[in-house]
Amino acid sequence: xxKEITALDNMSLIVERGxxxxxxxxxxxxxxxLAKLLLGFVWPTSGTISISGxxxxxxxxxQPVGYLPEHPEFPPHLSVAQVLRYCGAFRRMDPSVVRLxxxxxxxxxxxxxxxxxxxxxxxxxxxxxxxxxxxxxxxxDILVLDEPSDGLDPExxxxxxxxxxxxxxxxxxxxLNSHILSEVERISDRVALLKQGRILRVDEMKAIVGAxxxxxxxxxxxxxTLLAGIRKNFPVKAQGSSWLIKVTDASGVKDLISRLDAAGxxxxxxxxxxxxxxxxxxxxxxxxxxx
Numbered sequence: 318x319x320k321e322i323t324a325l326d327n328m329s330l331i332v333e334r335g336x337x338x339x340x341x342x343x344x345x346x347x348x349x350x351l352a353k354l355l356l357g358f359v360w361p362t363s364g365t366i367s368i369s370g371x372x373x374x375x376x377x378x379x380q381p382v383g384y385l386p387e388h389p390e391f392p393p394h395l396s397v398a399q400v401l402r403y404c405g406a407f408r409r410m411d412p413s414v415v416r417l418x419x420x421x422x423x424x425x426x427x428x429x430x431x432x433x434x435x436x437x438x439x440x441x442x443x444x445x446x447x448x449x450x451x452x453x454x455x456x457x458d459i460l461v462l463d464e465p466s467d468g469l470d471p472e473x474x475x476x477x478x479x480x481x482x483x484x485x486x487x488x489x490x491x492x493l494n495s496h497i498l499s500e501v502e503r504i505s506d507r508v509a510l511l512k513q514g515r516i517l518r519v520d521e522m523k524a525i526v527g528a529x530x531x532x533x534x535x536x537x538x539x540x541x542t543l544l545a546g547i548r549k550n551f552p553v554k555a556q557g558s559s560w561l562i563k564v565t566d567a568s569g570v571k572d573l574i575s576r577l578d579a580a581g582x583x584x585x586x587x588x589x590x591x592x593x594x595x596x597x598x599x600x601x602x603x604x605x606x607x608x
Contacts, residue, residue, distance in 0.1 A: 324350040326514045328364075332492055337485050339493040339501045341598060342511035348494040349387060351511075352461050355492070356384055368459065383457035387464045387494075389448035393437035397428060397447055400436065404451045415454070422450040427476065442469045449477075459490045466497055478503060502526060502594035510601050517601055525597045530589050532570045534562040538582035547573070552599065559585055565592070565600070 325347045332338040340348040353359045354366055357373035371378035391400050398419055405415030423429045426446040431439065439447065445465070452460060465481075466474045474497070481504050485491060495501050501508065502522065510517040537559050538544065544560065547553055551573070552563040564570050570587065577584055 324514055325354070325361075328514075328516055330509060330516065330519070332490060334490050335485075335488050336506040337481065337491045337493060337504050339495060339505040339508045340511060341495075341498070341501065341508050341602075343602060345513075346511035347514040348511055349463055352384075352463050352492070352494060355461060356382065380455075381458045383452035383455070383460045385448050385452045385460070385462045385465050387467070389444065389451075391436045391444070391447065394435060396433050396435055397423075397439075397450075398432040400447060401450060401454060404454055408455050410455060418454050418456075419450070422453055425453075425480070426450055442473050445469060449480075458488075459492070460484065461492045463494045464496065465493070466495065466500055474500060498594045498598060508594070510598070512602060520597075522594070526592055526594055531592045531596055532564045532567070533588050533590060534564060534570060534573055534577075535559050535585040535587070536562065536577050536582045537585060538577070538580065540580055540582065543577075543580045543582065547576070563596075563600075 328347075328351075330351075340351065342348055350359065354361055355368060355373060356379060366373055368378045369381060373379070395403070401419040401422075402412070402415055405412070405418070410418075419432065420429075423432055426449060428443065428446055428450065431443060431447075436444070436447075445467070449465065452462070462481075466477050469477060478500055481491060481493075485504065493501065493505065505522050507519060507521050508525070509519045535556070544553060547562060551569075554561050562573065564573055574584060574587075
C-alpha cells in the first residue's frame with residue numbers, strides 16, 4: 318500500500334492581476350502541484366481554487382490561461398508549424414489566425430527558420446521556445462510557467478527574461494516557478510517561499526533586495542561553544558582560519574560584536590554587501606528560519 322503524501326497543506330494565496338508572482342522552494346515543495354491544481358490536472362482534497370472567479374472544473378477558466386509545463390514534449394515527427402496548428406485547433410481558433418500567430422511568435426521567439434523543422438531536430442532550448450509559443454498562441458491574459466528557462470543558454474535566458482518583461486508591461490499576469498533565482502529577482506513583483514507543501518512567507522521583491530543589505534562579520538576564534546550559539550541565529554561558514562557570519566541588520570551586527578568581544582574572539586573586519594534573492598532564499602529555506 319502506497320503511503321499518502323500531503324503535497325500542499327493549509328495554503329492561502331492570491332495572485333494579483335498584472336503582476337509577476339514567483340514560487341520558490343526546493344524540489345518537492347509543491348510548486349508544480351500548485352500549477353496543476355490551477356489548471357485542473359489534479360484535484361484538491363479540500364479547499365477552493367479560482368481563476369478570475371471561475372473554478373478549474375469549468376473549462377472556461379482555462380481560456381485566458383497559457384501554460385508551459387516543466388518538461389514539454391511534442392510528437393517528434395511533426396513540424397513546429399504543425400504543432401502550432403494542432404494547438405490552435407484544440408482551442409478552436411480560426412486557421413488563418415493560427416497561421417498569423419505562428420509567424421508572429423516565430424519572430425518573437427527567434428524561430429522563423431524552424432517553422433518547417435521536425436520536432437526531432439530541435440535542440441532542448443528550441444523545444445522550450447516552441448512550448449512557449451503554444452502557451453502564447455491564443456494571446457492569454459494569464460501565464461503559468463513551470464521552469465520556463467531551464468535548458469536555455471545565457472543568451473537565451475536574457476531573451477526570455479526580456480520577453481517576460483515585455484509581457485508584464487503589456488499587462489499579463491504571470492505565475493512563475495523557477496530555480497534560477499537571478500532571473501526571478503529581475504522580473505518578479507512578489508515571491509512565495511514553499512517548503513514541504515507549506516508557504517513559509519510571501520514578500521514583495523523590493524522589500525527583499527535593493528535597499529536591504531547584509532553584513533559579513535569576519536572573526537577568528539576556536540571557541541566551538543560560541544560558534545554553536547551563533548549558528549542558531551546566523552549563517553556561519555569557514556574561510557581559511559576565519560569564520561564569516563552573515564547578519565541582515567545593523568543592530569544585529571552591534572549585538573554580535575559585543576558577543577564576540579565578551580568571548581575573547583578576534584574581530585577581523587566587517588563588510589556590507591547587497592542582499593540578493595539567493596541570500597533571502599538561503600536564509601529562509603536552507604537555514605530553516607521562521608517567518
